[in-house]
Amino acid sequence: MGYESKILKLFKNGYLTTKDVTENNIPRTYLTKLIKENKIERVSRGVYIKKNVLVDEFMVLQSKSKYAIYSNATALYLHGLSNRIPIKYDITVKSGYKGSLQKEDNVTLFYTKRELLELGVIDYKLDSGNIIRVYDLDKTICDIIKNKKKVDAEIFNKAIREYFYSKKKNTLKLYEYAKKMNIYNKVRDIFEVLG
Structure with a gap:
């Protein structure tokens, strides 16, 4: 051959x-x-x-860095908590990242500490059959709370409400992530208002 x-x-x-x-x-x-x-x-x-x-734009962008993880509004879309198709892809990378994703017009980069980068990462199978790395639902909720000022208010409120009533939520994991990310009080305050 x-x-x-x-x-x-x-x-x-x-x-x-x-x-x-x-x-x-x-x-x-x-x-x-x-x-x-x-x-x-x-x-x-x-x-x-x-x-x-x-x-498959998801696949192409992720292939540009082994540290690229879909997050925030893009992860909400993938998890079904937003019906807005991403025009710009939210991707989290480790702090200090220098790479080709910084030059992409259709990418918004979020930076996190190296030790938190893999927290809550799952493999997600796209309709195309391709596998990408994305944060799980509970980590995604922590991310949008942490980055609230950078997330569209309508998307934020809808996602928080839908997560609160979702059967897929894992509040133990949510609070565990929140502690590691130093946003426990913010997360607790938001969900106490709903409860």
């Missing part, structure tokens, strides 16, 4: 990264060859799609 065939078999849900190619000891020049043959397309640095596959 030739390198081109091997590359085409490495695609997952229509996507491939340069890392996938190098880990399989395939010279990168074959990626260029497949692009010239119009079999694949480069959608961003190190990310390729098969021809005739729709670009």
Whole structure:
């Protein structure tokens, strides 16, 4: 089997990264060859799609950094607590992050301490079949409370109300996250008003 065939078999849900190619000891020049043959397309640095596959912006943005985690209003949308399709994607990265996501016009970056970055992260399967990293529902609620001034008031109020009445909520986890994020009193005050 030739390198081109091997590359085409490495695609997952229509996507491939340069890392996938190098880990399989395939010279990168074959990626260029497949692009010239119009079999694949480069959608961003190190990310390729098969021809005739729709670009999944969630996947493309997340592939730009191993530290990128969807959060805030974008996570609310993914969890069904907002019906506003993201125009700008909210992504949390570790403090001190310097990378290509900073140059993206359609991204709002939030920064957090390294030790809190992985708190509440889950793998989320998109309709496309791609898996992205996003904060779970309870961590997302903590994030929007922490970043209340940066979140649209209508989205904030709807999300808090829907979370409060949701069967999916885990208040033990919510308060555990709030303590670690030093926002316990803010979270308690908001939910005491509703209770």
